[in-house]
Amino acid sequence: MLQKRKHLLATTALAAVVMAIPGVAGATSSAAPAPAEVVVQNGGYVAEGKVGKGGGVIVNGVAANPQGLIKASDIAADGKYHALNAILATPLATGATATPTKLMEQISEIAGAGVTDALINALSTELAKETPDFAAISSAAKALFGGGKIDASKLASGFNDLNAYFSADAAGKEKAQALLKAWQLRQELLTEAKRHDNIVASIGTADKPEPFAVLNADKANITVDETHTDVLTMNAGKTFTAQSGRTEAKAVVINGEGSHVIGKSSAGAVGGFDLGNVSTTKNGQGKLELHAAADTVDGGKVTKKGGAVGNIGTSGKRFADVTINATETNAVATGGDVYAKKLTLNARDARTSSGSGDSVTYRGNAINLGYVGAEALLLDGEGTTSIGGRADKVKGFNIGKVETKANDKGVLRLYATEGSRIGQIGTKTHALKEVWLQEGLLALGSGEVHANNMHLEAGTALWLDGYTKINGSLHAPAMNDATKKTGTLKDGSEYSYWTSEIIVSQKAIDAVKKDGKAVLEVVSLGGFTADSQEKKISAIVPRVENTVLEGKFKSLKINTPPAALSANDKMFVEETFGRDYGTALARIESIVSDDRTLITTTVAPRSDSEIARRLSVSTDEAKAIKAVVRSLGGDAEARAALNVALEKNSDAGNAARQSAVSTVSQANQAINTASRAAADAVASRLASARTGNDVAGLQQTGTAAGDSTLRNGAWVKAAGSTASQKSRGGVAGNSTNSYGMTIGMDNMVADDVRVGLALSTSKSDMKGKGASQTKTDVTSYQVALYGSYEPEGFFVEGQLAYAQNSVKTSRQVTIGGLDRTAKGKYDANQYSASVAAGSPLHRGAVTLTPKAGLSYTYTDPSKYTETGAGAFNMTVDPSATSILEGSLGGSLAYEHKTLRGSVVRPELRAAALYDFIGDDATSTGKYSGDTTLFNTSGLKRSRFGGTIGAGLGYTTADGVWEVRADYDAEMRSGYVGHNGMLTGRVNF
Known part of the structure; x- marks a missing residue:
């Protein structure tokens, strides 16, 4: 009873205050009737019928707990x-x-x-x-x-x-x-x-409302099917629900952490509501549900059902959770300001002029709504939700995040007054169907905007403020209509770009037109100098034809610096995306102080050399990044990723280096390595086959030496190599692993002439060390015709070879969060010829052999087109390369004959190398979305080089079987290669 008295005293005092307000229905100077107090009886009492006699009503819910039904x-x-x-x-x-x-x-x-x-x-x-x-x-x-x-x-x-x-x-x-x-x-x-709830059929009537009604549902649920009162107080605990069906009240006070439902009867039917302001007694507390039934609203007054409400909460006392339902046909919910941590608006269909469908129309102000998850504005359904735009326009709105439960659902209409702001709209997977800026200036915060269509009505302005990314199309309905003023894009952001087209009128900005529409794109951030300070802007350039914004109006609306600028202040573009990457851009000449419109003229794009200098890349890479910028128009994901990368010079340089990368030079290096290994195998065979003690090697000795019955030989060599190339001339280095095998057979057609044929196969795997993580796999097949002439005191040897090479390439495109792999496949033919001469000098068991040689190699790769990387795929046309290399060196060998007659031969050798041509593997490329050709220079190896090596051979006493192991190292500036061979031969 003590609790009941507290409720009675509180609500009686509240009633006295309300009744003293002039104009409140029922206010009178005479003594008011005593309030009717309805108490749930022990054993599950249910109050039914109409209660109250004009003095107010208090309903105290008591948890029913009947006892003794079964003994x-x-x-x-x-x-x-x-x-x-x-x-x-x-x-x-x-x-x-x-x-x-x-x-x-x-x-x-x-x-x-x-x-x-x-x-x-x-x-x-x-x-x-x-x-x-x-x-x-x-x-x-x-x-x-x-x-x-x-x-x-x-x-x-x-x-x-x-x-x-x-x-x-x-x-x-x-x-x-x-x-x-x-x-x-x-x-x-x-x-x-089912009868444990406390059900009241009606409190007051439409023509005679009670001055107040208090529902104390802190112990048990209370359901009132119909309520007519001046002041409705709903007290709900943590777990119970105070419900009211059809409800009319000039003011509603919510107290407690429970759920407070208005507009829903005990039978579950929706009854609608007509309410004044709804408030909560504690900030961040209380859950409120409003259910609007089917009917119409006439002149702002609900005639029977539907739903009308004033303000919900205050700036100092926000609700924890507010849900407004208008899911019946023709249901309408209108309201004033909303202060809530979370607001959910449920509408099934957009309302039309014929009256069909539903809508939740909030033409008041949704103030200080919170962030996603616990604090957000959630659009549930296909209805139209309007926020802001009341007649008084006292305040704007500040919404953390607007979401929709389903992709391409929900229409949001915004009436933005000064200070209106939304942090984020939609998500990647749940984009709003439409967002309309009906009035005023809307600031978009640092979140992304996902709306399939955005519309700027006449006279409105969309202000990008913060890190803003727009996903969708922006439309101005008064397109190309000189008699109408359209909405304006105002960009005051540090970073902002659009992933789809922006369509505005010529009156907003004059641009290149496509199909009668001006198509623009906010590309990336730029900068300008004003008042001796560097300021940031976003450059706006056309997507079509890459020309500057120009025409009669030549005006570009952007956010100017905070400092006051006069009409005569000059501002010049210092760093902008457009100029840096080859697009003509507007220079800011002056500013109109009234609306801060910047007047622009044209400046030329930066040169390739200037772009290369600014990004610390090569000129070829500067050309390539320009080609990439032009080629990505149809690849939204790639364009967005590139924009992110180009916001910083360091990332832009990396993007440029990836844009111009060439795997051709890597492939040529692998092809040449395979060709050299095959040629060395033949040269080693010729050295070992010479008669007498000319050189250490697999020569015929002992009783078999010079034996005319052993004039033929068959041999096999297995080889493996590894090499490392450092970056050179701005081209990234690489590492290579190769392995292969050569088989051959030769015959002494005369006492001093030998001819033979060799077949080789090899596999090379090369990995680049640059930003693109290039990989090149080369499979080579070579056939060589070789021979030697060996008269007394000197020798001449040579070979002719042809190689067919199958090349597979791949490179990574990792730009701005994008991760794609571009793959290529092509063939390369190689032709080579070499000649060498030497003269063995003997002193006992030691032989010194000076030797000089000259070789020529011509490599001709085919044209190929990459796949797998979308707009980043290149078509590459490699140029043919030539190598004319001279060598000068010699070998020192020692022959040791064992007691059994077999021979062991250690050997040391060295040579100096020089390439007389010095070709690099330059290629011409273009991107799939652009016709511009650009050159990509390959790695140019050092002309000077050298080799050192050692070998150990063994020949049986009868001269029939021979084995040998060799190691050689090749060295050039920034390059080291190691090669090993194992050889076996049988003479017959």
Whole structure:
């Protein structure tokens, strides 16, 4: 009772305050009638009918908890409801009190979906017979209780054998009747549970509203089907709900953390509402649901149903959660300001002039809504949601994030007054269908905007403020209509760009037109100098034809620096995306102080050399990045990624280096390595086959030396190599691993002439060390014709070779978060010829052989087009390369004959190398979306080089079998290669 008195005193005082307000219905100087107090009775009292007599109404909900419906003695072994224990998961002990709640918890576990009226009737019919069939009773009982949800193992033991339990006597019949009574009791308890809410049919009437109504639902739910009052106070605890169906109130006060539902009756029907301001007593507390029913609103007043509400919350006392439902046909919810951490607006269809469909129209102000998750504005459905634009336009709105539950659903109309702001609209997977800026200036914060269409009505302005990314199209309805003024894009952001086209009128900005529309793109950030300070702007350039914005108006609306600027102030572009990457751009000449419109003229794009200098890249790479910028028009993902990369010079340089990368030079290096290995294998064979003690090697010795019966030889060599090339001339280095095999056969056609044929195959894997992480795989097949002439005192040897090479390339495009792989495949033919001469000098077992040689190699790769990287794919036309290399060196060998007649020959050798041509593997490329050709210079190796090596050979005493191991190293500036060979030969 103490609690009831507190509620009564509080609400009586509130009523006194309300009644003293002039103009409030019912205000009078005479004594008001005593308020009607409705208290739920112990045992589940339900207040029905109309309450209140003009003095106010207080409804105190009391949790109903009826006791003593079943006595413990009735559950005992000899009790009339003893059979009830058989169907309880936990049988009731003698002396226990069986409350409806307790019975409900256990009985509801059994006899679930499998119970039918036929089973109940079968059991009842059989029990009514004078001589019942207990087998049928048992069967029906089993079906009734055994076919439900409960596990038989949870039942009392007596229930497991129904045939024995329902024996053929009077006691068995009573037990069966008790079982049926238990079922009937269960049904009664289910009905009773529904009556625990405190239901009031009506408080006041439309023509005679109560001065106040208080619903105290802190202990139990209260439902009022219809409420007419000046002041409605709803007190709900943490778990209960205060409900009211059709509700009219000049003011609503919400107190407590529970859910407060207005516009929904006890039967679940939507009744609508007509409310003044709704407030909460504590900031960040209270959940409010408003349900608008089907009907119309006439002149701002709800005629019957629908929903009208004033302000919800205040700036100092925001609601925790507000939901407004208008999901019935023709349902409308209108309102004033909303202060909430989370606001959910549910609308099924956009309202039309014919009156069909639903809408939630909030033409007030949604103030200080929070962020996504706990704090957000959620659009649920296809309806139109309007925010702002009240007649007084006192305040703007500040919304953290606007979301929609389904992609391409929901229309948002914004009436933006000064200071209106939205942080983010939609997500990548859930974009709004349309966003309309109907009035005023809207600032978009640092989040992304995902709306399939954005519309700027006449006279509006969209202000980009912060890191803003627009996903969708921007339209101005008054396109190319000189008689109308369209919306304006105002860009005051540090970073901002659009992933789709922006369509505006010529009156907003004059640009190159395509299909009668001006198509622009906010590309990336730039900068200008004003008042001796560097300021940031976003450069706006056309997407079509890459020409400057020009024409009669030549005006570009942007956010100017905070400092006041006069009409005569000059500002010149210092760093902009357009100029840096080859697009003509507007120079800011002056500013009109009234609307801060910048007047622009044209400046030329930067030269390739200037771009290269600014980005610390090569001229070829500067050309390539310009080609990339022009080629990505149709690849939105690639264009967005490139824009991100180009916002910083360091990232822009990396993008440029990836744009011009060439794998051709890597492939040529691998091809030349394979060709050299095959040529060295042949040269080694010729050296080992010479007669006498000319050189250390696999020569015929002993009794077999010079034996005319051993004039033929077959041999095989296995080779493996590894090499590392550092960056050179601005081209990234690489590392290479190769392995291969050569087989050959030769014959001495004369005493001093030998000819032979060799076949080689090799595999080379090369990895680049640059930003693109290039990879090149080369498979080579070579055939060589070789021979030597070996008269007394000197020798001349040579070979002609052809190689067919299959090349596979790949490079990574990792720009601005994008990760793609461009793959290529092509063939390369190679032709080579070499000649060498030397003269062996003998001193006992030691032989010194000076040697000089000249070789020529011509490589001709085919044209190819990459795949897999979208707009970053290149078509590459490699140029042919030539190498004319001279060598000068010699070898020092020692021949040791064992006691058994076999020969062991260690050898040291060295040579100096020089390339007389010095070609690099230059290629011409173009991107798939652009026709501009650019050159990509390959790595140019050092002309000077050298080799050093060592070998060890062994020949059997009869000269038939020979084996040898060799190691050679090649060195050039920034390059080191290591090569090893194992050789076996049989002479016959």
